Amino acid sequence: MSPLQAALAAHLPIAPVLLPLAAGIVLLALRRAPLALQRAVSVLALLLLLALDVALWLQVQGGAPVVYALGNWPVPVGIVLVADRLAAWMLLVTALVALGALLHALHGEDAHGPHFHVLFQWQLFGLDGAFLTGDLFNLFVFFEVLLLASYGLLLHGGGRLRTRAGLHYVVLNLLGSTLFLFAVGTLYGVAGTLNMADLAVRLPLLPQADWPLLRSALLVLLVVFALKAALLPLSLWLPAAYGNTGAGVAALLAVMTKVGAYAILRVHIMLLGGSVLAGWVQPWLLALALATVAAGAAGTLAATSLRQQTGHLIVLSMGTLLLGFALDTPQSLAAGLYYLPHSVFVSAALFLLADLLVRTRGAAADGFGPAPAMPQRGLLAALFLVLAVNVAGLPPLSGFVGKFMLLQAALGQPHWIWVWAVVLGGGLATLVALSRSGTSLFMRVLPADAATASALPRSLLPAAGLLAALGVGMALAAGPLSAAATAVAQQIAQPQGYLHAVLGAER
DSSP, X not given: OOHHHHHHHHHGGGHHHHHHHHHHHHHHHTTTSOHHHHHHHHHHHHHHHHHHHHHHHHHGGGSSOEEEEGGGOOTTTSOEEEEOHHHHHHXXXXXXXXXXXXXXXXXXXGGGSTTHHHHHHHHHHHHHHHHHBOBHHHHHHHHHHHHHHHHHHHHTTOOHHHHHHHHHHHXXXXXXXXXXXXXXXXXXXXXXXXXXXXXXXXXXXXXXXXXXXXXXXXXXXXXXXXXXXXXXXXXXXXXXXXXXXXXXXXXXXXXHHHHHHHHIIIIIIIISTTTTTTTTHHHHHHHHHHHHHHHHHHHHHHOSBHHHHHHHHHHHHHHHHHHHHHHOSHHHHHHHHHHHHHHHHHHHHHHHHHHHHHHHSGGGTTBSSOBOOOTTHHHHHHHHHHHHHHHHTOTTSHHHHHHHHHHHHHTTSTTHHHHHHHHHHHHHHHHHHHHHXXXXXXXXXXXXXXXXXXXXXXXXXXXXXHHHHHHHHHHHTHHHHHHHHHHHHHHHHOTHHHHHHHHOTTO
16 A cells, blocks of 8 residues: 555545535535536535545455544544444445435525535534544534534425424424533543543443442433434424425435434443443333334324325334344344435435425325326336335335344344334334325326326436435345444444554553
8 A cells, every 4th residue: 555545544534524514615605606516516525425435434344443533632532533334334324315315406405595505515514423423522513513504404495384393303402412411511520531432441440329420421311312313202303394394305314313323322332331331221222112113103104295204204214223223132233234224215215206296296295185197107106116115114125124134133032022013013004004105196186177287307306216226226235235234233242343443452
């Protein structure tokens, strides 16, 4: 490796954070420039980000996490970024779904305000920083960055329903941020550090007199992460917030709830699971995940529009995903990690499909009522069928593979019967709900003398098709992807490599 290649490799972990930050700054300077130029800069930055994420994924395949100490300050004093297989997995998923979301937003959604592309890039800045940071305080900072950007994106374009749902989202997340700050301050007061690797080493050594305060701080953290992950009963905000915003924004925000799941996995399971929390968090997480699947299934059945239904499907998928994390075995973690990108791609594609229906069905929009005959009804119905089969978990698509891995991992666990009953019941409810939705959307046609529907520009279809194809591709590449998810899960189950990379073997 040449000196230049070595330097690039050494600085690669910070590149996915700096690139969207710099792109947002450039786009802010170009806010009065022609929209075509802003679009070109935003798409180019996202393509470069995707290339960097692929390079980082290849770099961490050696096994050892890559640590980047900002300013070369020693750990745990300085700010540290850590790229391991889990972080690289999340970065790749985020960049892929962002590409589909941005391509769709270029067809008019980004024209409703001057700062769409700035906020979009800074949303990616916050997401990538949250996945790469190695300490809790900077996790809080990146949470705030991505939340601030999401506030602007959710309200982008205005409207009564969008503003009301967005304000609910803002208030709840401000409350969550306050609790996050309280928990971080308490942890620092007890342990004297916020570096996650250093916390994993220090917490088992704390005197028992500090354990009640420590447990309280970590319980508050779990509540904060559960709010971000939309776990019951903190999931009621999601269907309205995501269902009333722009389709491109909703597609990007499909990965937002996964940040909460990632934080639970990284902090409570990977790094602190072997400390004073051993056997304490998992029962709570398992019960909440089961209840979230049930609530999501009920909401899916009760929904009256495709956008609202997709919001409830995200809630259901979060419960399913966290079941894999709550079982806390390498097999269940691998199942959850495989299921995670599947749920992101399919949910995002459904939001984009809902927007296509809104544009072509006239006043009926994406509601489950009769509408004029659509010129591209066959194509849109085929896309809906692929997505419905996938999200319901029917073979042979990726939803089936992920749920099969999860059910197989649950066998032999104490609560396996509950996992099987809830996952299969949720899949049945999803199948029934989507069958009704498809019938209402594509087969209930108004008489021929009614107003005709609008034809869709062909350039609108590829974004939703891309995300749907990613879901199908996950099934075609199920072997390599499940092996990659297993490698990520093994690294999570054996955090010593992470601790050694960050702190050094002598610590």
